[in-house]
Amino acid sequence: MSKLVLTEEETMLADMARGFLDGAAPVTAFRKLRDAGETHDAKLWKEMADMGWAGVLVPEDAGGSDMGFAAANVLAGEMGKTLVMSPFLSTAVMAATALRQVSDARAKDALAKIASGDVTYALAIDEGIKHDPDATTMEAKADGNGFRLSGKKTFVVDGAMADRLLVLAKTENGLTLFDIPADRAGIAREKSNMIDARDAAKIDFSNVEATGDDVLGQVDDAMSVLKPALQAGQAALAAEMAGLTAGAFDMTVGYLKERKQFGTEIGRFQALQHRAAHLWCETEVTASAILNAGRMMDNDPENADLAVSLAKAKATSTAILAVQEGVQMHGGIGMTDAFDMGFYMKRARVGAEWLGDFSYHAEKVAALRGF
Amino acid sequence: MSKLVLTEEETMLADMARGFLDGAAPVTAFRKLRDAGETHDAKLWKEMADMGWAGVLVPEDAGGSDMGFAAANVLAGEMGKTLVMSPFLSTAVMAATALRQVSDARAKDALAKIASGDVTYALAIDEGIKHDPDATTMEAKADGNGFRLSGKKTFVVDGAMADRLLVLAKTENGLTLFDIPADRAGIAREKSNMIDARDAAKIDFSNVEATGDDVLGQVDDAMSVLKPALQAGQAALAAEMAGLTAGAFDMTVGYLKERKQFGTEIGRFQALQHRAAHLWCETEVTASAILNAGRMMDNDPENADLAVSLAKAKATSTAILAVQEGVQMHGGIGMTDAFDMGFYMKRARVGAEWLGDFSYHAEKVAALRGF
């Protein structure tokens, strides 16, 4: 197994990403989009595609940069620091990973379009208020050579803007994953008014036609395609949350050093020092879990379950702590919309929930550890 | 409902108890007993009986002082502060409460002997490692007009020294509570080597004879007698733990004021100040729960379940926090046997476990609050 240190390439990638994002997508850019009610920045996504980010998990022969999961996590982490709005997780990480599980010309073509930034994807998986793919009730009824999809999906991240949807539905003997255009007849998308100001949609499928060609992978066997995709998404989301944590933490430590009260910097108060120090310790420990998840997915994907759930669970609890401390230590100013900390708090909450919350992954860790 | 303030009588009782115990049973007395391997101080118990403490829940016409549950909690709290070793909880609180549920001459006689300090009791209830009266498997087989008891009980507090035992056993259609002398043929008692240096025993019952007269209350209906007794014990134990918490906390705050390091009192370090302050807040909140439990048991015993489980759960978590902070803030000295803090830590652990741990009572609270 590779070492738990960033490689030289990874460090360079992080530096390069940071440099680009500080210019092209600082938090002020997020604020502008939020204020304008925009949930997608097409120009930014095109630039990311040009840098090979959209194709980070696309094979080179499909035009990708094929840098691997650890590299994808590095990018997600840097995006997290400045709350970058992009379809990176749904398209470049999850959809690409799903498509990679299938080796046919159609999938290769789809991967090429992801890498070029020409097509975006969203995953229409969940139906209830908690992440639970196994509880899918939406039906894909056999109809001649194809299927008819009817049902509702919720919390479809990037679902309002995506060009295509990966849709999970029940078929006769199991679950099947469909890859269909988002504008197909019978699909109605309603954009949700999300607290993190990002794109998520409720999608209604009313007798939507799907052919056998629209099936990604095998009928009744969605999970062999979907599971690696979800894992990749969970790990990258964990990395994004660690980035977000770092962003919030840096603001907080900066404030502790600069803000004066009762005649001295508040960072001189030991109670705050120890809480900040504890938080930093948690971020260090979280970083190890995320690095490990990337390594496991790249080197031993069959056995990456524990590593991924560990990373998502730990990143979630650390991010929640970081934004709580961030707001509290900033005092009243941290509560105002004019200040950025609230953005971090809201995004942390959405990240905590998406693709399985702390409990969901803690239960997985417990099961894999024998209790 | 009576008010959640100590009455004048209760305040006087507390002051009087403190005065007596500081002289007769300070922590040094506990240490002496521990060093000598003694788990009972007969002379002390006799003095307590003379003051009416053994009969705190015994009706006046049976020679008791009949001060009520809130008063019993006051006494338990004061004993907790200096780790007083006595059969107060098993005998004066639990056995007396059980006996009070039965109005016959035999019970009255037994109550009189409790009040006078002449007879001590222990409750032989649990068989597994966790408190769970409903899981009793020990059998009392019908045998002529009487019963034959066979099985094992564990964690019988005061079980090695008690004169009599209240034994919970399965009869044909339910559970039955027996009140028998501890030296009856077939009973073998083995004293456990407890971390809190108190009396607890494993007791083996081998075909022990019991007559119909030995049944306390009705056959197959142990709980109508036992449940109030356990509740009284749980509340008084919660009070003892709150006293123990106060004892440990006072030592800790005293140490913070006096101990110097890096050239100043360690109580000047804000991180320790805030932790101490938080702990004090927890003790205040715990005090309310305990006062409320006493009031409910005295005024509305039928509906005291929630109040009692709340008190035991909260007292447990606060005590565990108090001794952990107590040891940590004292540093190395707090870890030595020569220092008293370790006694508090060990007793807190036993108190946490006895008569239902945090989880046990938290589950009860949840059930009573509808989840």
Next chain:
Amino acid sequence: MSQGQTAEEFRAELRDWLEANCPQEMRDGGMTEDGICWGGKNWVFTSEAQKQWLERCAAKGYTVPTWPKDCGGAALNREQEKIFTEEMGRINARSPLESFGIWMLGPALLHFGTQEQKTHYLPPIARGEVRWCQGYSEPGAGSDLANVQTHGADKGDHWLVNGQKIWTSYADQADQIFALVRTDREAKKHLGISFLLIDMEDAGVETRPIKMISGISPFCETFFTDVKVPKANIVGTENRGWDVAKYLLTHEREMISGGGAGLSGGGRSLGAVLTDTLDTLDATLRADAMRCEIDALAIGLTLERYKDQAEAGQGAGDASAMLKYMGTELNKQRHEIMMTAGGSAALEWDGDVGNRAGDWLRTKANSIEGGTSEVMLSIVSRRVLGLPA
């Protein structure tokens, strides 16, 4: 209700009155942001029932049940107040009126005001005719409340006030403001402050809402430019306004500690709230909910205990910092748990579980406003435990 009434007579009479007078629509217990009646000159009743309910309660003194009758109250004693809370809770009645006048200025005037001030200012508060806001904090001062820069220059019969306040709750909707103003720049920090009453319509008073992370604007910035404040508009003694402020902070702490979490008056079980949206609770969620429920019950009892103590003549004093700290931290935790239980539905503004996210974000201010949790812990540490400063 007469002085000679027994508790049970009082309860029976009250129950009958409530039955006859509380409109059905006001029996939904609604303590959401939308359900509250704040009163004031600009108040627009959300329904005829809300108006009726306020008027009927005001007529009986039930908007401020413990205040003296000549101040608009019903002069209930502690036992009667408990019964009042119980009976209101029994029919799930909404509070007829909430306001900073009731919570804050009222207690201050009852303690420090002249008889004339009491009968002048309090009855309109009790009737919901005048809405007050609070002007304590200033930009940059944060937790250091006594760091007051807003200045009142002595002009004989009035002070000429200049300066700026921040976190003035609902100042844009208030009729009057009670404010801390520095009236002696030479004195020590705590000894040159006066507690003044100012009309928001006075020339020179301007206010600007602050948008919060929860999307709403419950707070404002308020600016004073050459505002004339008559000398009669002072509560307590000149330059001793800090005494009034300190006294009020205690009240504010108790209020914030219990209010948000619905602790007094038997709030709904957290677990029951969670099982509204989820069939089963995962181990970690259930464990968190149980701990939170235990703390909520114990803190609720502590509020009761302190009220009982107050009636017995033992004021909470610095221990009110404990109530404020424990209550607000609990409330934040409670809303974190509710967000987790609400899943993706809680991530939308006004989604299927209502404005749960807004309420959650609002709680984050609880441990900042009215003195931060850190200030509360320092108060306990120094003044209750006597640890060295």
Next chain:
Amino acid sequence: MSQGQTAEEFRAELRDWLEANCPQEMRDGGMTEDGICWGGKNWVFTSEAQKQWLERCAAKGYTVPTWPKDCGGAALNREQEKIFTEEMGRINARSPLESFGIWMLGPALLHFGTQEQKTHYLPPIARGEVRWCQGYSEPGAGSDLANVQTHGADKGDHWLVNGQKIWTSYADQADQIFALVRTDREAKKHLGISFLLIDMEDAGVETRPIKMISGISPFCETFFTDVKVPKANIVGTENRGWDVAKYLLTHEREMISGGGAGLSGGGRSLGAVLTDTLDTLDATLRADAMRCEIDALAIGLTLERYKDQAEAGQGAGDASAMLKYMGTELNKQRHEIMMTAGGSAALEWDGDVGNRAGDWLRTKANSIEGGTSEVMLSIVSRRVLGLPA
């Protein structure tokens, strides 16, 4: 094993060697207090197998696998060391030898010692022939380790040492002690201390065990009265012993952080330990166990990451304070949870669940010895985060 070996060749050879040489009795993974072999002149082996296992490992350099060969080690690189840990874990082999010589003095001598000191002192440590203890703390100094009063008077060819140390682990069973001694009373606190090596059999050295709350006495007080210490017995430079001590504290932190919790080398799942004694875990217990397990795994990976970083030339430095803090706090929590799961059986000394109570109480020292958690947090705060002192 030769330098040119591939990883897989090394693994195969090691596996064969372990299979042939590790006695069956030594394959129980026993890292309980009783199972440890500490070595030293007074050591009494608990079994023939323990003796054999030590001798066979020592002959291969496997008691100190990463030390140079001329110091008694096997000169394994980081990759080989990982394989070594994995293969030992695979057959559940006990560690052949543990000692303060291995953990503490070894690293100090390898970094600061002369070549002569290395080859003189280290091989006997590696063979388990000499047992060392540590003399840092002094009565009353607590966390203020540099507050050294034990004095060494310069007598030309030796120092005459007088003073007292406390918390000297197993000093009553050790052959030698490495101690901080003040050799310049005029210099600043940190600049007058030397790091000296002293024989416990020297005239004037006395030791007295301290009984702890766990009932055992792993620590002693150690007294020095006119003890002559030759000038050659210094590590590093005179009066610069604090540099050595600081370096060692880093090692100690990493050791304490991982050691107790069995974090490196895939310790057993906490949940699995709990379900040994309980059929089902209540919600709160299960939730606590899950959180603890997640933290244990993440902290274990962090230890691995820091080792990998060290090999890549990035020392942990002050961040080792993080490892110490997180590891010891976790270990305390883990044992609290195990006590709860052990129920009444865990409340007896040596009850049905072994000495669980003793182990639990022992962990309480983890966050005190080798620098308290508070000191660790202050180190992180100041040196890592750069917050003002």
